[in-house]
Amino acid sequence: xxxxxxxxxxxxxxxxxxxxxxxxxxxxxxxxxxxxxxxxxxxxxxxxxxxxxxxxxxxxxxxxxxxxxxxxxxxxxxxxxxxxxxxxxxxxxxxxxxxxxxxxxxxxxxxxxxxxxxxxxxxxxxxxxxxxxxxxxxxxxxxxxxxxxxx
Amino acid sequence: xxxxxxxxxxxxxxxxxxxxxxxxxxxxxxxxxxxxxxxxxxxxxxxxxxxxxxxxxxxxxxxxxxxxxxxxxxxxxxxxxxxxxxxxxxxxxxxxxxxxxxxxxxxxxxxxxxxxxxxxxxxxxxxxxxxxxxxxxxxxxxxxxxxxxxxxxxxxxxxxxxxxxxxxxxxxxxxxxxxxxxxxxxxxxxxxxxxxxxxxxxxxxxxxxxxxxxxxxxxxxxxxxxxxxxxxxxxxxxxxxxxxxxxxxxxxxxxxxx
Numbered sequence: 001x002x003x004x005x006x007x008x009x010x011x012x013x014x015x016x017x018x019x020x021x022x023x024x025x026x027x028x029x030x031x032x033x034x035x036x037x038x039x040x041x042x043x044x045x046x047x048x049x050x051x052x053x054x055x056x057x058x059x060x061x062x063x064x065x066x067x068x069x070x071x072x073x074x075x076x077x078x079x080x081x082x083x084x085x086x087x088x089x090x091x092x093x094x095x096x097x098x099x100x101x102x103x104x105x106x107x108x109x110x111x112x113x114x115x116x117x118x119x120x121x122x123x124x125x126x127x128x129x130x131x132x133x134x135x136x137x138x139x140x141x142x143x144x145x146x147x148x149x150x151x
Numbered sequence: 152x153x154x155x156x157x158x159x160x161x162x163x164x165x166x167x168x169x170x171x172x173x174x175x176x177x178x179x180x181x182x183x184x185x186x187x188x189x190x191x192x193x194x195x196x197x198x199x200x201x202x203x204x205x206x207x208x209x210x211x212x213x214x215x216x217x218x219x220x221x222x223x224x225x226x227x228x229x230x231x232x233x234x235x236x237x238x239x240x241x242x243x244x245x246x247x248x249x250x251x252x253x254x255x256x257x258x259x260x261x262x263x264x265x266x267x268x269x270x271x272x273x274x275x276x277x278x279x280x281x282x283x284x285x286x287x288x289x290x291x292x293x294x295x296x297x298x299x300x301x302x303x304x305x306x307x308x309x310x311x312x313x314x315x316x317x318x319x320x321x322x323x324x325x326x327x328x329x330x331x332x333x334x335x336x337x338x339x340x341x342x343x344x345x346x347x348x349x350x351x352x353x354x355x356x357x358x359x360x361x362x363x364x365x366x367x368x369x370x371x372x373x374x375x376x377x378x379x380x381x382x383x384x385x386x387x388x389x390x391x392x393x394x395x396x397x398x399x400x401x402x403x404x405x406x407x408x409x
Contacts, residue, residue, distance in 0.1 A: 007195070007196070007199055008195055010199065010203055011195050011198050011199045011202070011203055014198070014199075014202050014203045014206060014307070015198075015202075015303075015307065017307075017311070018202075018304075018306070018307025018308065018310055018311060019307065019310075021307075021310030021311050021313070021314045022306065022307070022310040022353070024310075024314060025246065025310055025313060025314070025343075025349050025352070026345050026349050028340065029242065029246070029317075029339060029340055029343045029349070030343055030344055030345030030346075030348065030349035031340060031343075031344065031345060032345035032349075055344075057341075
């Protein structure tokens with residue numbers, strides 16, 4: 001009987017530890033959210049989004065506040081990016097959204113530079129000022145072109 | 152020529168017949184789940200044999216697989232100056248593929264074969280007939296707890312494997328190669344998503360466990376009742392279950408990504 005009790009205890013421990021690893025993988029690594037914190041959706045239209053992809057982070061001064069939830073073309077066929085942003089962050093009306101690259105070849109993300117207005121953006125609003133992706137291709141192209149002109 | 156065609160026909164018939172027997176066996180197994188009496192004690196014992204006794208193997212294998220991944224990927228990624236990607240690559244490959252598949256294959260060798268051999272030995276010593284004589288369904292008494300235990304143990308062991316492998320890759324990447332620990336972990340957490348990756352991993356390990364449980368108990372029940380038969384059945388379990396796991400892995404991956 002004693003033996004059974006020990007074995008049952010070990011099996012119970014095994015199940016608990018297994019469930020704990022699965023919970024760690026789901027919650028911490030997988031980033032599943034229960035009763036997800038309130039998010040608002042903001043739109044930003046760019047000329048060129050470069051290699052930006054859905055789920056790219058949105059940051060203010062390097063701190064993550066949300067992510068890109070959708071990329072589509074607006075009515076005038078310009079790239080339109082929808083950002084899902086933490087509702088508790090106040091983003092003033094005249095803030096600008098810029099597409100930046102982490103490192104030279106790293107992933108692209110959206111950096112929000114806060115403005116000075118008191119009014120803040122609400123769910124469904126759009127950014128007035130945006131800055132497109134910095135493209136090495138274009139830069140090299142312009143350099144080559146300029147070099148050609150100066151000759 | 153005619154002989155060859157006849158041979159082919161016979162092969163196909165045997166194959167289909169075998170498939171039908173597995174299906175009937177599976178149906179019988181499934182239908183005996185709700186039947187009283189509950190064999191919970193047997194289930195716990197089977198879980199001990201299949202799950203707890205595999206823990207050491209799974210943890211050690213996971214840790215070494217993680218270390219190898221960390222070493223190999225780090226040196227390759229360094230060439231592109233992309234060491235920061237180590238966490239993402241290690242996490243995705245482990246959670247999506249390596250975790251469930253390697254756990255499936257290891258558990259097949261460690262626990263699946265043992266279950267076939269055990270049931271086969273019971274059959275060859277006429278213990279299963281003995282149970283039937285006492286009006287106890289051996290399917291309910293012997294096969295069901297073991298098949299269920301494999302199904303439950305597989306996702307748990309998969310989780311253990313992945314966590315230990317992540318730790319192994321952390322050890323090599325961070326302590327040996329000098330990558331920043333925070334970069335590794337945040338890369339990992341950014342890249343791995345619950346819906347796409349962890350969900351797929353769980354589904355895979357559940358399906359693998361189910362397949363292995365079915366195959367291992369079926370092979371034991373249908374083996375020839377002598378020493379050579381038990382040996383053949385055990386080998387056959389390992390081969391069949393491994394192939395089935397790899398095939399099912401492809402099918403689930405393909406269906407998931409569409």
